[in-house]
Amino acid sequence: MTPTMDSSSLRERQKERRRARIYNVAIDLFKQGGFQGTTATDIARASNVSRGTFFNYYPYKEAVLLDYGSEVMERLRDLAEQRLAQGVPAMSVLYEIWDTLADENARERDLFPPLAYEVMNPNPERARTAYQALPLSKVVELVLRPLHQEGQIRTDLSLQRISNLIADTYLMVALRWSAYGTERPLKDEMRLALGLLLEGALRRDGPR
Structure with missing residues (x-):
């Protein structure tokens, strides 16, 4: 496997882990504070990502x-x-x-x-x-x-x-x-x- 393929695979795994983290944090927040009471900003902050990063993975809440x-x-x-x-x-x-x-x-x-x-x-x-x-x-x-x-x-x-x-x-x-x-x-x-x-x-x- 070439270095380029290794880097690509690593990036994909990182993206999958980040998406999973955002998802798990969001579901926990929905259960704790309700869906309507939870904002994209809340999810991003608790996931340690920017609001823009959240919308890269989920275009809407x-x-x-x-x-x-x-x-x-x-x-x-x-x-x-x-x-x-x-x-x-x-x-x-x-x-x-x-x-x-x-x-x-x-x-x-x-x-x-x-x-x-x-x-x-x-x-x-x-x-x-x-x-x-x-x-x-x-x-x-x-x-x-x-x-x-x-x-x-x-x-x-x-x-x-x-x-x-x-x-x-x-x-x-x-x-x-x-x-x-x-x-x-x-x-x-x-x-x-x-x-x-x-x-x-x-x-x-x-x-x-």
């Missing part, structure tokens, strides 16, 4: 939350793949995924509303970036695919569309719960919503 959301989605996908490989029925896996996500959202209740709002950002580019960072519908599609292949899911709608509708419903129910609260725990709210959605998604005439 909400982008930090997209990294957090991506980590959650990766864990969900890994869990889904593991449980399906173990032979757990797809419907049970879907409810397990739902419960796991609800527990995460309830535990980090203050982080969810700004993260969800980013998916609905009026700026199309930011909304698209958020949607790509939070592929819940892809996890749902992964879990439902065995049922679709067995003919247990209606065929007049694509599996992708059904998965998108289920993921979108999670987003809206969890957002309302996080922002306004209800008497029900989030897990119960999500199980109720999922049950209603599956009533419409599953075929009642059996596989053909």
Whole structure:
């Protein structure tokens, strides 16, 4: 390996470590002082970087939350793949995924509303970036695919569309719960919503 390649590799590792430090500091500050009460300047100062350096890594404060959301989605996908490989029925896996996500959202209740709002950002580019960072519908599609292949899911709608509708419903129910609260725990709210959605998604005439 040439010295130039060594230097390039070193710089990349330094950038990765700096980004990880900024991310971890930001998440800690969000949990301590709230998302709205934490500024980019606060994050930069606590990370020992300049404000400009912060924006080099995260063009806007909400982008930090997209990294957090991506980590959650990766864990969900890994869990889904593991449980399906173990032979757990797809419907049970879907409810397990739902419960796991609800527990995460309830535990980090203050982080969810700004993260969800980013998916609905009026700026199309930011909304698209958020949607790509939070592929819940892809996890749902992964879990439902065995049922679709067995003919247990209606065929007049694509599996992708059904998965998108289920993921979108999670987003809206969890957002309302996080922002306004209800008497029900989030897990119960999500199980109720999922049950209603599956009533419409599953075929009642059996596989053909």
